[in-house]
Amino acid sequence: MFLSKLDSLKNAQKLISDNQKVTQTEEISIHDAHRRVLAEDIIAFHDSPPFDKSAMDGFALIAEDTFGAGQSTPKEFKIIDAIGAGDFSSKSVDHNEAIVIATGAPIPDGADAVLMKEYTTTDGDDLTIYSQVTPGENISPKSEDIIKGQKILDRNTFIRYQELGLIASAGYDTVKVFKKPKVKLIITGNELVEPTKAEIDSAKIINSNQFTIKAMVEDCGAVCDVECVGDSFDDVRSAVLKACQDYDVIMTTGGTAVSKGDVVLDVVDDLGEILFHGVAIRPGKPAGAGIVNDKMIFTFSGQPVAAMSQFDMFARKYLFEMQARSFDFQIVKRTSQLKIPSQLGRVDFIRAVSDDEHAKHVLNRGSGIIRSMVEANSYIIIDENDEGYQKNDLVNVVFFNSLLW
């Protein structure tokens, strides 16, 4: 009768943390590295830009020669060469000379500024300028972005599109990252059937957790295979044992309480160690976790909303940190638009619609009501020491979007 002694959320989360694993690393192509996590420091192999580079299309010249030029006081230059991107000029710019230069091309010797084409007119080799520039103007100096040999990104950095560009610029065609965790999701329940538009047998229910939990796993940068088994001890046991061989993490739904047909925790107890079972939270009280053959197993409720909340409370951080990506609930303060009752001694995760100022909880809180998650974009979290909030109180809010990979 595990549920009679509930763990605190903090204690349950600590038991998971204490058993945190990190995946192995692998070397992959830079083409595949978007949204992965670095498993090495990035040390630049090149300066970027590799030379003083023109930031504009225009004319490379000596800034001093342009001083005083204006719409009514034009100055004359002689064009001695032209440099396209990818080319360089063998010529050197002397006073009152100019070289046509494209964005991205190297600044020729002698020149110290680029005048934009808009402020000039040309007639053959004759250039007339109508504006002045200062030394260095429109030049991206060598290594202003990256200095060769410097560390530009730390191991454990999440690779967004901008990090990806920086890594490429530093010369990396391959990069070492943490492997994606392989998750086996075992759905238990004799009552479950696949989605169908046709009539469903009595006592049967459509299996929606296989979709929601798999999608949540994918939202954590991991991969997920699903297996559906009945509520028999032997079936669940052999599914868990097999999953331990091929997967990094096991998750189950259903069979977490203590009646006829609820067998998941019995299997964990038989094969390994139960870390906790039953947590003072709502929804999701029957949450459990354990270790089987050195693999973490999360046992979620069959009730869809309970399962999603349990995933958020326990599995998300574990999957992030398996890939060495730090994870914490980003809690922000919002004004509650309604009174929210809660019970001392229990942490409530209340589905809410929040914006940059307010939070309003979804009234229909049943742990089987998926619509309550569909209407929501956030949780209001009510701590175990709080008895709820009055209207207009500041409450702790976590946006679902802030939980994503």
Place this chain on the structure above:
Amino acid sequence: MFLSKLDSLKNAQKLISDNQKVTQTEEISIHDAHRRVLAEDIIAFHDSPPFDKSAMDGFALIAEDTFGAGQSTPKEFKIIDAIGAGDFSSKSVDHNEAIVIATGAPIPDGADAVLMKEYTTTDGDDLTIYSQVTPGENISPKSEDIIKGQKILDRNTFIRYQELGLIASAGYDTVKVFKKPKVKLIITGNELVEPTKAEIDSAKIINSNQFTIKAMVEDCGAVCDVECVGDSFDDVRSAVLKACQDYDVIMTTGGTAVSKGDVVLDVVDDLGEILFHGVAIRPGKPAGAGIVNDKMIFTFSGQPVAAMSQFDMFARKYLFEMQARSFDFQIVKRTSQLKIPSQLGRVDFIRAVSDDEHAKHVLNRGSGIIRSMVEANSYIIIDENDEGYQKNDLVNVVFFNSLLW
């Protein structure tokens, strides 16, 4: 000399909006529908739950019979059957009778409540209860989540994990969604080389835009193929023409200004229509867009930060709305921790590090400095009518995360 007459950001964005397209729809498996956009209303084929369902493991009984039961005033019942999940009982519960029931199992006839197992003891068929329940307690009533025949999700809804579960529960094994836009990214530039740890030829630069822009396209739910071509008019022209046949959208980087080797806008002008070229924004002034063979073509700068900002300003909304997903900058107000100068008549997108209260812009603003995007998590947007802000002024902030698919 397009750049001499700059469009306003608003006008440029309107020109793109006026040419917005939406992809065709396709019917896909519910297994593949996560993070797609619905192209049909979802009308429930089933009630969910399909019957009055037990929300707990315990005993189905008549609530009235439990009234007055407590730790020191136990009451006695006779157990007449047991129902596992997926089963149902042919028996009906009469006064002072109980049926063992698992979470998810249908409530038997006669019973109107479930008493949790924790509050009972049993001895064979004899049940002793130590707590009372109210009618309906621990029962998830039929159709509390979904009512058969009702519309539960609208066309154009983005399918997060929770919507996915709801769609499955409604009986959909396949679902109609908008196709992913196919984007061809054409990288122009004779100066560009692939990432390499080896020495790079003089005047050459590593091609990082192919990675950043492709990753940004993927962050908009679209797919992207990349082709790198030189700066020749003919090469760019044939790459664009070919892309028009096989792709929904074309994007280019480089060749957007008006000097030797800058040919992209000439190609657009030759093959179709330039919508705009040159916008009063910073970074990203040379931004352009056009229509070729009825396909939108975005012409981004070669400068990496300019290209990323142009993508955010112009392409992101277009790709979202191609899939019928609404997109708007989610602008929030934050306190600027530094003074920010800006120029009237131009919209500035300033890279910044922001949190739930403050915004602090990254000081190094060069449009080639990828590190400035790496350090940032947000833009401070300064409107064309603003001359900048003082320290502690409230400024408009857009978080990069809020721009993601």
